[in-house]
Amino acid sequence: LIALALVFTATSCSKDDDGGDGGDAASGTVKAKVAGANFSSNTQTTTATLVNASGSSTLSIFGSDLNGKTIQLNIVGGYNGQGSYNIGGGANVMVNASYSEASTSSVEIWQAPFDDTVAGEINISESSATKVVGTFSFSGKNVNGDNSTKAITEGSFNINF
Numbered sequence: 001l002i003a004l005a006l007v008f009t010a011t012s013c014s015k016d017d018d019g020g021d022g023g024d025a026a027s028g029t030v031k032a033k034v035a036g037a038n039f040s041s042n043t044q045t046t047t048a049t050l051v052n053a054s055g056s057s058t059l060s061i062f063g064s065d066l067n068g069k070t071i072q073l074n075i076v077g078g079y080n081g082q083g084s085y086n087i088g089g090g091a092n093v094m095v096n097a098s099y100s101e102a103s104t105s106s107v108e109i110w111q112a113p114f115d116d117t118v119a120g121e122i123n124i125s126e127s128s129a130t131k132v133v134g135t136f137s138f139s140g141k142n143v144n145g146d147n148s149t150k151a152i153t154e155g156s157f158n159i160n161f
Helices: 002-017
Strands: 029-034 037-040 046-053 056-064 069-075 083-088 095-102 107-112 118-127 131-141 149-160
Touching: 029 056, 029 069, 046 149, 056 149, 069 149, 083 095, 095 118, 095 131, 095 149, 107 149
Parallel strands: none
Antiparallel strands: 029 037, 029 149, 046 056, 056 069, 069 095, 083 118, 095 107, 107 131, 118 131, 131 149
16 A cells, blocks of 8 residues: 555656646747736747857747737756746746746836845746747746735746747
8 A cells, every 4th residue: 555655656746746737828829818918929039049159058938929928938047847847946047937027118127036036937848959839837026116025826838849
């Protein structure tokens, strides 16, 4: 019985260890709920960039819709492919995320991390030379505006490099 419980525990934890299930974003998009409202990027304004330099890798994901709303995710210098990456937490500002809303008169940006706590997570479930797939969630703070916070939940991406 104990052995069966250990096998079940090991297999149930493997999704977290390997970056999760990948979410349900359509190919070429970033999607999420922003304060409960649906966000989905346009395929023409969605990119993923992977840069390898001096033995370290940086992953940047950018998705924008046609109404001036954008989600950006960055794993700077410590990207190792499939797995989970905390957004923030202590001195960890190398994994960060933001949500922005632009209009003709202003740009509001909610960024994470905004203090020394973990503000969210990026989970990479599939990573290859041509594609990155995963999920994310974070809480961002409008540090240059009214200091409001927004919860970005149920996020997923499915992007070719």
